[in-house]
Amino acid sequence: MRDIYTRAQHIVTKIDEDTDVFGGAVIPPTFENTIYRYPDFDTVVETNKGxxxxxxxxxxxxxxxxxxxSKLAALEKGEASRCFASGTAAIYTTLLSILNQDSHVITINNVYGRVSDFLRNVFAKFGVESTFVPGDQLEDFSNAIQANTKLIYLESPTSWHFELQDIRTIMELAKKHNLKVVMDNTWATPIFQNPLEYGVDAVIHSASKYLGGHSDLVAGVVVASREFIANLPQIGAVLSPYESNKLLKGLRxxxxxxxxxxxxANIIADYLxxxxxISVVHYPGLHSFRQYxxxxxxxxxxxGLMSFELESDKEGVKRFINSLRHISIGGSWGGFESVIYAAAMSGEDKELESRGFGITQVRLSVGLEDSTTLLEDIHGALQSV
Structure with missing residues (x-):
């Protein structure tokens, strides 16, 4: 385990490559330029030609x-990366680069909601077909393949139920049928999982989460081969240099x-x-987790992200949430602070059940605070259930 942290720390703090470019600056400066001066006519022409x-x-x-x-690509063990103004922009641009009219994509039932929305409500307008599968069995994917299938889109683990997909076997299937595979790796981060090593074509992160780590920026990134990154369409959703600088500092x-x-998270999950x-805890680090x-x-x-289901009803969930004194209510995750969110906040009971959510399901992002403080807060709030 220590090796993975050592390697990552070397990458995120390495300044040798930046030193020459930035005049020896330990922290790369923020270049706020929108335009850069050309020395002459011919240079413009040659630049435009590549x-x-x-x-x-x-x-x-x-x-x-x-x-x-360059650092994000190295962390994720890819050749190149492209940063975007949000994780959503990274996802949308990647889908645009692969899917075309009358093509077909396979993804999982519990994929990030924006991906589901894009496929059902946006790409469907242009003739793109989508099939949603449970994803925990290889047969889910093999049975869904059609003649026009072009992409398998994964998210392992998912961010509410934490189901995993077997990346290795899915890649074997994809190669057999000449399919692209894209995977959201936000939950695990490049520290704990590197899907490109299994042959995945592109990895996506919401950098607003763990990569930034301080709940103070919105960004996304795609990591892949140089060819894949070069072929991503330019839709204007670029990451600003200011946000890039903050993200560089977060990576350190x-x-x-x-x-x-x-x-x-291991301490909290074990307690829960x-x-x-608590009827069930969804966290891949637990021995009791079905895909451990x-x-x-x-x-x-x-x-540090997990979910659990209370042995109660919606009112019990409400009492539990409102009784927390240290852990805040928040819709995002991955920052210093611990935040919590209840599925019941997001829809009516029948709608939640149709989407596979438990009515009493609660998602907890375990932060960097002292674990004793978090345990005391959770224990105290559970007394109201």
Missing amino acids: AISRYSYGKNRNPTTDALE TLPLRMERHENN DKEHK ELAVQQMKGCS
């Missing part, structure tokens, strides 16, 4: 963002933060798993 690589317009490239993208503590997130007022063996096989560790 014969010369230089900065020209901030919408296309920025030195600060370039420094960030990523290995340290993930180690603490995992340690705290033994608590009689697969988690051990394809991940090097677990992050």
Whole structure:
């Protein structure tokens, strides 16, 4: 385990490559330029033809963002990366680069809601077909393949139920049928999982979560081969140099933060798993988790996001949430602070059940605080259930 943190720390703090570019600056500066001066007519022509690589317009490239993208690619063991103004923008751009009219995509039932919305409500307008499958069995995917299938979109683990997909066997299936595979790796981060090593074509992160780590920026990233990244369409959803600089600083503590997130989460998950007022805990790091063996096989560790279901009703969930004194209510996750969110806040009972959510299901992002403080807060709030 120590090796994974050491490698990551070396990547995120390495300044050798940046030193020459930025005049020896330990922290890459923020280049706020929108335009860059050309020396002469011919240089413009050669740059436009791709014969010369230089900065020209901030919408296309920025030195600060370039420094960030090189580190993100190295962390995820990819050749190149592209940063975006949000994780949603990264997802949408990637789908646009692969799918076309009359093509077909296979994804999982509990995929991130925006992906589901894009496929059902946006791409469907242009003739793109989508099939949603449980995803925990290889047959789910093999039985869904059609003549026009182009993409399998994965999210392992998912961010509410934490189901895993067997990446290795899915990749074998995809190669057999010449399909692209894209995977959201936000939950595990590059510290604990590197899907590109299994042959996945592209990895996506909501960098607003663990990569940034401080709940103070919105960003997304795609990591893949140089060819894949070069073919991503330019839709204007670029990451600003200011956000890139903040994300660079967040990356410097990523290995340290993930180690603490995992340690705290293991303590909290173990407590919840033994608590009689909790019916089930969804966390891949627990031995009681139904896919624990697969988690051990394809991940090097677990992050701090989990969910659990209370032995109560919706009113009991409300009392529990309102009784917390330290843990805040919040819709996102991955920052220093612990935050909680109830499924019951997001829809009516029948709608939640149709989407596979438990009425009493609660999602907890375990932060970096002292674990004793978190345990005391949870224990106290459970007395109201």
